[in-house]
Amino acid sequence: MSNIFILASGVFKELVRRKDLYLIFALLVIILLYAASLSFGGEANFQRYFKEIGISLTYIFSVIIAITFASRQIPQETETKSVYHILSRPVSRLEFIVGKFLGVFSVSIASLAIFYAAYIAALFLRNDLSTPPALLIEGFILHACLLSFFAALAILFSLFLSAASNAVISLIIYFGTSWFGATFPAYIYLPHPELLDIRDKIVHSWDPVPAWALSFLVLYAIVYTALFLSAAYAIFRKRDL
């Protein structure tokens, strides 16, 4: 277990020093501040519009971070051969995969916390206190589950796709399932990450998700994350490096 945390901490340190993360932060903050300064279509309509834009950007940007960072991890290590320094030591390939996942996941969660803080700050700026805190907390938990799902999926895809194709396909799955729902091709055969998306509840300040449903959704995300990582391990276990 300790090897996993050592690897995850290395990934975290490396990723937070990259400029691309801060570019995404800056972009989100600029868009949010700009949107917060606007006003059109009546206060009530605009309030809802702003909440929707803000939370949607938070979802999209955090998923982009999780997918792009996860899709680069293993290909980068195997292409540059830096993986040799790790796997020549008493580290199993399962620990390697889970460590990489956990590193990306922790960076994604840290980014998500910043995005939510920026979003809540923007709501305060507009004097909008209509969203119950419990709903925002639930949104954050399920959002974290969504990132876990996509980070694990991108790690699995990274074992047989290039980083660019991986990012494109993972994002198509994200946008496809969350925008097109049941009309998305092969919908019934696919996992349903859109179940973890409670944007509408946050935008319209609906009732929070019941505890049993929240637990079920968290479990759903954990099961899929574990499935994707197990499949990644099954592929990577016997791979010659």
Added chain:
Amino acid sequence: MGSVLSLENLTVTYARGPGKEKTAIDGVSLDIGGGKILGLLGPNGAGKTTLIKTVIGLIGAKNGSVSIFGAPVSAAAKRRVGYMPEIANFYWFLTPKEVLKMLGRLSGVGRNDLSVRIEKTLEIVGLSDEAGQLIKNFSKGMSERLNMAQAILHDPELLILDEPFSGLDPLGRIHMRNILSGLKKEGKTILLSSHELSEAELISDDICVMKKGRILRSAPLAEILEERTDKSLEKYFLQMIGGQDV
């Protein structure tokens, strides 16, 4: 001292399309005694790197066995092995200190010993002044030195070095040679693959010549040179691999 690394009829193949495979290592058996330096020589494609990667567990063998310190390769055995890959690539956005801390902990070095070992290792390879710099700013030579540092950090008894002299300038080579001589004096066992015959000749006790995945000869360097009137390892090597007309 007994055998530290032993290969028994090792065969490694690569898949080359459906139903086809290429034999990279063909029934190799080899023993390295404790405290010795074995120079693994061979032309490009001889199978040196594949052999090393199989020993380390990065590539699976089709047949045969590898034992380190008399037992099959295990996590415990890996703690006693230091590996320096041919390509020195590290995480660009970490410092040498951070990389060594991570790799040292993965090798099982205790937290208390680790900082002392990192300081000492950086001093040995001459990177103490660059310990806090991001690796993305490193030259090739500095990366090579860090590559050596991570291999010796946990004070392994067996060192496996893949082309340790490649990418080094003359001064760097002398430094590397001195490090290896120091490790030999400490009683470490070293397997090194090299294209640099002159370097291998200067530090090896035994020489193993490979070609097309097979060992052509493995013998003490002194014995090989004794047989030759010209006392030249280079000419012996060229004769062995069939390149004497070059």
